[in-house]
Amino acid sequence: MQLFVQQVVLGLLIGGVYVAVAIGFSLVWGILNIVNLAHGALVIVGAYLTWLLFARARIDPFAALPIVAVALFAFGYALQRALINRVIRAPLFFTLLLTFGVNLMIVNALLVVFKSDFRSVTPSYSGSGFGVAGVQVPYIRLAALGVAVAVAAGVGGLLNRTRTGAAIQAVGADREAARLVGIDLRHVYALTFAVAAACAGVAGGLISTIQAITPTAGEPYTLQAFVVVVLGGLGRVGATVVGGLVFGLVETLGQTMVPGLGAGWANAIAFAILVLVLIVRPQGLMGRVA
């Protein structure tokens, strides 16, 4: 029982990281209709920035998150205006091709700058935590979950409570109508992408504290973000939160709780659930019916 509770806690904690990764991915997909294959690379850019600030300036990784977010926001805005905007109305295949290319460029730029050395942010409190009845809760992972939920709430608030958010949602709903009422489409596109990149940067900062990073470590996160968004349902921040936590739980429990099945089956179980959700609830666990 104690082990089961521990596994559930671990699953929810890692789920928080998946939430943080998937929020930006979901935003770009939902509003711009782009499946951003460079999302994982943006996550790792955030991770390296956090590491740089920690290793060179001794800035605490959690204190570094706002700096990383601002930097990635600017980078995302420029990237969208300069490059991605050019294929914004092109068929899906072109956007996939372009974001895949951007992914390769970022990854290889990171390889040139940081080489393929493994880096990790290990502050003095790394690995410390508290125990309740034998169940360990590491502070860093708990804080990561907290940050992820805060980011989700922030993005949700931005979308639902502000004029900018209303403009973003309007563009997502009907870009022609949005243009007709005077919304500057290019600015809103770039803004959306910038917010997504900032979220990715924060996710990267969290990841740098819980695993080792390399320039290529972002690729699995693109896939995980995709699964989380499909699982939760596109178009709502709350859906992404549910999707991320469910995916984290399923992955961790699947790894360890099914007797006789090794962890090798964790992915199979996670994807089986994804297929099941697609059959039973094609709009995702929390998605709106289209």
Add this chain to the structure above:
Amino acid sequence: MMGGTTRFTGVVSLAAVLVLACGGAAGGGTAATTTGEDLVIGAPMSLTGSQSKEGALARQGYDMWLQWINQQGGINVKGVKHRVQLKYEDDTSKADISAQLAQKLITEEKAQFLLGPYGSATTASDAVVAEKNSIPMVEGNGAAQAIFNQGYKYVFGVLSPANVYLSGVLDMAATLRPKPATVAMLAADDNFSQEVAKAVVDYAPSKGFQVVYSDKYPNGSTNLSGLVANAKARNPDIVLNSGHLQEAIAIHKAAKDLKLDAKLSAYSVGPSTPDFIVALGKDANYVFDGSQWTPQVKSTASFYLSSQDYVAAYKKQFNTQDDPDYHVAESTAACLALQKAIENAGSLKPDKVRDALAALNVSTFFGQIRFDSRGINTFKPMVVEQIQDGKHHTVWPANVADATPQYPTPSWSGR
């Protein structure tokens, strides 16, 4: 006119060299050398992808030999020196791509010999290509016995096979007091890691250990805390991992998160690299690993450099304070085996070099290089390293050790 003059001068000087060479050979009786065509050697390598760090280390090992051999004027084949061109292709750490690139190196780049890629999975798929084309491949980074159990004739591995990677750790553990009793084994699902794990599970009982937990996870996983929680629930004295650097770091971080206080932790791949210490800081202390080679290994090198000179040359060439880890050394050793076999064969013909490789028995800084009938080096022992105060020390076997094992590992809360 200028071109004609240059060509004429070239012919004259070539003739002069030939005359001198013949004269020298006839007169002095010493083997004077001439320079032949460049020798092209191909190597698919994990320059990007999940094993890019290990790939970069392997490449350093190849480049060290490359610089050295070309400073010597090249490989000496019956008095003709062939400078070496080493052609890399980035296999992105993927086995199928590695095999395609191995074929490309042979057919398009005209590679006469192959050096191995990094990792057992890529090596296994490149081995098929080498065998099919009858091109000798010498590798230093694929230790899975599955590569060598296929009856291949053209594939040679200079390193100790996977099944002995962690057996040294168990041998050592059996001598420690208080003697550890239980073992938990976490292994990646690639062929190399599985062979390491199977060997541990088979070997542990003979040393008086009980394997209380054994599970596998997908290669490259970063979320391993669930498995570590499972292992912790069995309260093992020894925690072993056979996997790769990324996973070793993930497991070690999770062990600290979950307060898994093992008396001894040993990981097959990872702790020997400088990155492990950089990424984990002082948490890296007390961790053991089975190592193909350490700078402390004493062996008499019949050619190339001694261990001591090798370390110095590495630091100079790559402008670093780090010692070369075993990935670097085993890669250089692969080059040395190929070089010696070509020299022994006195030929660049693939089948002659293949036979010379099969008969090879040389002593190098890396240890003895000699292949069994399958083509893997079962004649060189492994050593055990431990990270002590942020530095690598060789702790087993005792006759090469430069430090005694620090045991038992203090609990996470107590350090």
